[in-house]
Amino acid sequence: MALMSLRGFTQTSRWLRFSSVPAFKFHQTSMMGATVEQFEEAKNKLSTLKKDPGNEVKLKIYALFKQATHGPCDTPKPGMLDFVNKAKWDSWKSLGAISQDEARQQYCNLIGSLVAAEGGSSAQEVSAQPAASDHVYKTLLVSTQDDITTIKLNRPAKKNAITTEMYEEIIDALQQAAKDTCVLTVFTGAGDFYCSGNDLSNFTKIPEGGVEQMAKAGGELLRRYVKAYIDFPKPLVAVVNGPAVGISVTVLGMFDLVYATDSATFHTPFSQLGQSPEGCSSYTYPRLMGSSKASEMLLFNKKLTAVQACQLGLVTEVFPDSSFQSEVWSRLRSYAKLPPNSLALSKQLMRSVEKDQLHAVNDAEVERLIERWTSDECFNAVMSFFQAKAKL
Numbered sequence: 001m002a003l004m005s006l007r008g009f010t011q012t013s014r015w016l017r018f019s020s021v022p023a024f025k026f027h028q029t030s031m032m033g034a035t036v037e038q039f040e041e042a043k044n045k046l047s048t049l050k051k052d053p054g055n056e057v058k059l060k061i062y063a064l065f066k067q068a069t070h071g072p073c074d075t076p077k078p079g080m081l082d083f084v085n086k087a088k089w090d091s092w093k094s095l096g097a098i099s100q101d102e103a104r105q106q107y108c109n110l111i112g113s114l115v116a117a118e119g120g121s122s123a124q125e126v127s128a129q130p131a132a133s134d135h136v137y138k139t140l141l142v143s144t145q146d147d148i149t150t151i152k153l154n155r156p157a158k159k160n161a162i163t164t165e166m167y168e169e170i171i172d173a174l175q176q177a178a179k180d181t182c183v184l185t186v187f188t189g190a191g192d193f194y195c196s197g198n199d200l201s202n203f204t205k206i207p208e209g210g211v212e213q214m215a216k217a218g219g220e221l222l223r224r225y226v227k228a229y230i231d232f233p234k235p236l237v238a239v240v241n242g243p244a245v246g247i248s249v250t251v252l253g254m255f256d257l258v259y260a261t262d263s264a265t266f267h268t269p270f271s272q273l274g275q276s277p278e279g280c281s282s283y284t285y286p287r288l289m290g291s292s293k294a295s296e297m298l299l300f301n302k303k304l305t306a307v308q309a310c311q312l313g314l315v316t317e318v319f320p321d322s323s324f325q326s327e328v329w330s331r332l333r334s335y336a337k338l339p340p341n342s343l344a345l346s347k348q349l350m351r352s353v354e355k356d357q358l359h360a361v362n363d364a365e366v367e368r369l370i371e372r373w374t375s376d377e378c379f380n381a382v383m384s385f386f387q388a389k390a391k392l
Contacts, residue, residue: 159191
């Protein structure tokens with residue numbers, strides 16, 4: 001049962017603004033760029049959503065609205081049997097001490113990503129301009145601002161799981177970003193998840209040519225996808241805003257910086273699904289963290305906290321969730337003021353030492369995965385996953 005309808009939720013938000021916080025006064029600008037007009041626009045767009053985003057997302061919207069208009073949670077905790085209000089209170093309380101400006105920006109980001117996912121115009125990149133491209137992206141939000149191109153995975157309702165279409169769009173977005181005039185390119189996720197990895201529904205779309213044809217086509221797509229990271233000529237930064245799984249974790253070994261919120265986790269459950277590593281992780285992980293720690297992740301499915309991933313060299317730095325966005329983007333904007341050619345040429349020098357090796361590793365990993373995808377062991381493992389999920 002839904003905690004509240006979209007219409008009811010919008011009415012609740014409107015009532016909260018005019019009844020609960022009469023003395024609240026908006027700032028016209030914020031560190032993250034969202035203005036009062038953009039906040040109001042995002043709030044109005046909430047009522048235009050055609051699909052119910054689910055209780056988890058609606059609770060996040062409620063919490064961000066309260067934080068933006070009232071500040072940190074300071075009301076008594078509802079009783080244990082008041083389930084709806086307790087869930088809302090818990091969500092608001094979980095935001096801690098993040099500023100009203102930052103909450104307002106996150107509110108705009110979240111509403112914008114939901115609107116864009118339904119094909120509407122997005123308020124997510126509040127003061128950013130759309131990136132120059134001949135393509136309209138259905139699964140991404142791509143924008144440019146302050147000499148930074150941002151590629152945001154935009155399937156928040158599906159925890160940004162990567163579909164076949166999204167793989168193609170990311171490849172295209174990387175190719176466009178490689179040619180634009182921006183200094184940095186940033187990857188991040190819409191909503192509370194960075195990325196939940198490969199959308200396993202990809203495995204259920206078997207073409208007329210059968211599993212072997214599907215495996216070969218998937219392998220070629222994967223080869224091109226990873227190649228786009230290997231060949232990317234400019235500094236590439238991951239802003240890991242939440243849990244990361246599978247290929248979204250393995251390719252991090254080819255990023256130049258990886259910044260993570262302290263609530264992020266990193267998980268590569270390949271053997272659990274009868275598969276094998278990809279994203280050049282069979283090469284980059286042992287180099288980053290040593291063979292035994294790499295084995296814990298890639299062979300034995302160990303999930304790392306952000307702090308553990310930082311200690312092992314996979315993550316550059318970890319930030320408190322309450323200040324994650326403001327601290328990271330402030331730093332990235334300062335990096336984007338550095339001489340662009342110097343940054344790009346220095347990266348290319350560093351990458352040239354092992355570029356051929358990375359391509360060879362990518363080829364070998366893809367060939368092994370094609371073999372895995374056509375095996376009974378992989379098929380049975382994936383089916384077991386779906387059956388276990390159906391029981392939840």
